[in-house]
Amino acid sequence: xxxxxxxxxxxxxxxxxxxxxxxxxxxxxxxxxxxxxxxxxxxxxxxxxxxxxxxxxxxxxxxxxxxxxxxxxxxxxxxxxxxxxxxxxxxxxxxxxxxxxxxxxxxxxxxxxxxxxxxxxxxxxxxxxxxxxxxxxxxxxxxxxxxxxxxxxxxxxxxxxxxxxxxxxxxxxxxxxxxxxxxxxxxxxxxxxxxxxxxxxxxxxxxxxxxxxxxxxxxxxxxxxxxxxxxxxxxxxxxxxxxxxxxxxxxxxxxxxxxxxxxxxxxxx
Amino acid sequence: xxxxxxxxxxxxxxxxxxxxxxxxxxxxxxxxxxxxxxxxxxxxxxxxxxxxxxxxxxxxxxxxxxxxxxxxxxxxxxxxxxxxxxxxxxxxxxxxxxxxxxxxxxxxxxxxxxxxxxxxxxxxxxxxxxxxxxxxxxxxxxxxxxxxxxxxxxxxxxxxxxxxxxxxxxxxxxxxxxxxxxxxxxxxxxxxxxxxxxxxxxxxxxxxxxxxxxxxxxxxxxxxxxxxxxxxxxxxxxx
Numbered sequence: 061x062x063x064x065x066x067x068x069x070x071x072x073x074x075x076x077x078x079x080x081x082x083x084x085x086x087x088x089x090x091x092x093x094x095x096x097x098x099x100x101x102x103x104x105x106x107x108x109x110x111x112x113x114x115x116x117x118x119x120x121x122x123x124x125x126x127x128x129x130x131x132x133x134x135x136x137x138x139x140x141x142x143x144x145x146x147x148x149x150x151x152x153x154x155x156x157x158x159x160x161x162x163x164x165x166x167x168x169x170x171x172x173x174x175x176x177x178x179x180x181x182x183x184x185x186x187x188x189x190x191x192x193x194x195x196x197x198x199x200x201x202x203x204x205x206x207x208x209x210x211x212x213x214x215x216x217x218x219x220x221x222x223x224x225x226x227x228x229x230x231x232x233x234x235x236x237x238x239x240x241x242x243x244x245x246x247x248x249x250x251x252x253x254x255x256x257x258x259x260x261x262x263x264x265x266x267x268x269x270x271x272x273x274x275x276x277x278x279x280x281x282x283x284x285x286x287x288x289x290x291x292x293x294x295x296x297x298x299x300x301x302x303x304x305x306x307x308x309x310x311x312x313x314x315x316x317x318x319x320x321x322x323x324x325x326x327x328x329x
Numbered sequence: 330x331x332x333x334x335x336x337x338x339x340x341x342x343x344x345x346x347x348x349x350x351x352x353x354x355x356x357x358x359x360x361x362x363x364x365x366x367x368x369x370x371x372x373x374x375x376x377x378x379x380x381x382x383x384x385x386x387x388x389x390x391x392x393x394x395x396x397x398x399x400x401x402x403x404x405x406x407x408x409x410x411x412x413x414x415x416x417x418x419x420x421x422x423x424x425x426x427x428x429x430x431x432x433x434x435x436x437x438x439x440x441x442x443x444x445x446x447x448x449x450x451x452x453x454x455x456x457x458x459x460x461x462x463x464x465x466x467x468x469x470x471x472x473x474x475x476x477x478x479x480x481x482x483x484x485x486x487x488x489x490x491x492x493x494x495x496x497x498x499x500x501x502x503x504x505x506x507x508x509x510x511x512x513x514x515x516x517x518x519x520x521x522x523x524x525x526x527x528x529x530x531x532x533x534x535x536x537x538x539x540x541x542x543x544x545x546x547x548x549x550x551x552x553x554x555x556x557x558x559x560x561x562x563x564x565x566x567x568x
Contacts, residue, residue, distance in 0.1 A: 111420075198403040205378050205397045206417040206469075213420060 090311065094289045097211060101219050101285065104212040114217040122183055122218075122280070123225035130178040130229050131236050137174050138166060138237035142244035150249040158251055159260035162241035167268050168328070171234035173320055176279040179226065180312040184287035187218055188308030191291025192301040200292065214292065219284045226280025227273045234272070271327045278319055283312045331356045331477055331509030332377065337386035339369075339376055346372050348533035349386070354509040356391075356476065359499065361512045361524035361541070363555065365564060368530040370513040371400070374479045377511070390477055391509075396470035397479040402462040404454040404469070411437050411450035414469045424473070440468040443505065444498055460491035467498055471506060478502065480512040484519045496522040517556070520544065529555060531564050 068074050104110075142162055149158050191214060194200050203210040238260065245251040287308040294304035332354040339347040346369040354360045362370045375381045377388055378395045404413050414437045418424045428436070441447055444464040454462055463483065470478060480499060484492040496519055503510055512523055520527060521541045529537035529544075529551055536551045537544065547553040554562030 194405075197401065197406075198399045199405055201375075201380050202397075202399060202403040202405070202469075203416075204380060205395070206420075206473075207394065208417060208420040 090290070090307070093293055094286055094311075097215060097289045097292065098285055100211045101215045104209070104216050105220070109209075109212045109216060110220065111213070111217055114213075115220055118217040118221035119225050121186075122179070122221040122284070123228055126179055126182050127229060127232065129182050130175045130233050133178045134166075134171055134174045134233035134237045135240045137170055138162065138240040139244045141165065141170070142241040143248045146245040146249035146251060150251065155249070155251055155255060156259050158245050158249070159242070159256040159258065160263040162245070162256075163238055163260040164263045164268070166234050166237040166241065167264060167272050169320070171230050171237055172272060172275045172279060173316060175226070175230045175233045175276070176283065176316040177313065179222075179229065179280070180283050180287075180309055180316065183222075184283045184308050184312045185305050187284060187287040188291040188294075189301055189305045191288055192294035192304035193291075195292060195294045196297055196300055211292075215285070215288050218288050219281050222280030222282075222284030223277050224280075226283075227276040229280075230272065230276035267327070271323060275320070275323050278323075279316055282315050282319060286311045286315060331358075331391045332511070333387075333389040334373075334377070335387040335389070337373070337376060337388065338384045339372060339381070340384055346533050347376065347383070350530070350533070350535050351386075352528055352535070352538070354477075354511060356509050357503060357507045358525050359503055359510040359512060359523050361514060361520045361527045362530060363513075363515055363520060363527055363544075364530035365515065365555075365566060367566075369533045370515075370530055371481050373530070374481050374511065374513055377477075378479055393477070394473045394475035395477040395479065396473070396475035396508075398463070398466050398470050398481065398483055400482040400485055402454070402459075402466040404462055404466055406454050408453075409450065410441070410446075410452050410454070410457075410465055413454070413465060414440055414472055416469065417473050421473075436472060437468075440472055441465075443471070443502075444468045445494075458491075460487055460494065463487065463491075463495055464498065467495075467502070471502060474506055476506075476508050478508045478510045480510065480514075482514055482516075483512065484514065484516050489518075492516065492518060493522070495519075499523045536563075 145161065146158050149155055149161070191200070200210050200214070203213060242253050242256040245256050246253060290304045290308035290311065294300045334353070335351050337347050337350050338345065350373070352360065362373060364370050372381070374397065376383045377390070378397050405416065408416070411434070412419070415433045418428055418433050418436065437450060438447070441449065444467050446461060446464055446468070449457070449461070454465070457465065483499065484495050487495065499510065499512065500523055502508065512519060514520060524541050527537070527539060527541055527544050528535050531551060537549060544552050545556060547556050550563050553559070554564050
């Protein structure tokens with residue numbers, strides 16, 4: 061019996077399920093912590109515990125400092141799509157639909173999702189490593205000992221700045237994306253700007269713009285909440301900071317894709 | 330009475346690190362908690378100030394603030410010295426309403442003067458030496474005039490002169506604000522220069538309680554091993 065148990069413990073199946081159990085437990089633990097922090101932030105916001113000075117600083121960080129990289133990523137994605145689509149559409153006689161296709165694609169998906177990825181890698185990782193460093197150097201403990209609510213102080217301005225600034229970033233990035241699409245279509249397929257912009261507005265409705273802004277705000281708040289939570293619950297030294305940052309980026313990427321799917325099902329099916 | 334700890338128990342992952350300890354610290358008294366690394370000294374401080382929850386027992390403190398001076402200062406590195414010290418005054422709702430900006434500046438200057446660091450308000454923690462950072466963290470801790478101050482290895486990693494300076498500040502703060510203080514340390518000079526009473530922890534239990542003089546007499550196997558820093562004795566270092 062003992063031999064059988066020992067044999068089972070060494071088997072690949074046992075190891076697989078053990079590892080799976082550990083990963084699943086960690087997943088539930090992280091999800092629980094993010095939810096707990098989200099509820100705490102909501103409570104603080106409802107009570108009006110917002111520090112305007114800190115909020116402005118975080119908005120500047122979330123919006124202005126991230127703009128160059130976000131615009132570059134959305135612009136380049138738009139260029140890649142337009143360069144491949146425009147020529148083929150012209151060949152197939154669909155040149156009148158290039159503007160429509162590009163605008164729909166950028167406003168409904170590319171603008172928000174690529175900005176989300178850009179902001180995760182630039183701002184999310186920085187939020188997670190900042191809070192994780194504060195945790196491992198006992199700065200968060202110091203905030204708590206001074207009887208200041210560390211979640212309210214650290215999370216509220218960061219999550220609100222994501223909620224406020226991400227729609228602004230996505231709108232600017234989408235405008236840049238549409239313009240880059242027009243320029244690329246002209247270069248690669250000889251499509252005039254007039255032909256591009258004449259069709260650009262045909263498939264665009266107010267609902268698209270509304271969903272785009274709502275999605276952007278949700279992405280922004282989610283990226284900030286996940287990143288702050290991963291950093292806040294970090295432990296250990298430099299390795300702990302690295303793990304927290306890594307976790308924040310992975311979780312934010314997955315959350316963006318899952319939320320995007322939810323938005324698509326809710327609003328476009 | 331300012332702090333009373335009764336039958337305190339704390340375990341991490343089934344390992345009991347604080348095992349049924351009780352002690353009292355009165356106002357204006359300094360208690361040193363000593364012991365080898367891993368004996369649970371810092372855990373006691375974190376339990377008292379509420380950073381971690383305890384499993385059973387009781388901690389009774391007088392009304393008022395509990396302040397803590399961290400081992401590595403734990404200053405907010407994105408804030409300058411003035412903002413570090415005035416942090417609680419700015420961020421705590423009841424204190425924010427109580428003081429004007431001018432008054433906060435005056436309090437910061439007064440606390441900095443108390444720790445012998447006049448005129449460094451605009452400096453950032455990275456621009457200060459280890460000893461100066463520690464003194465700024467003292468100033469931050471006492472800004473709300475707490476009636477309990479916890480020091481986690483206040484002289485660890487400092488040169489002998491800086492250690493003496495810090496020890497003098499601990500004693501002068503005792504007289505200045507009459508707070509009940511607990512100093513976690515394993516440095517003999519800190520024990521002898523600051524403490525009124527000493528308790529020694531080993532394996533989560535109190536194995537000695539007395540005055541610094543009694544500790545130095547080495548009358549028990551525990552005190553003898555601690556004072557002589559011997560590897561031979563009842564206390565074994567954990568691997």
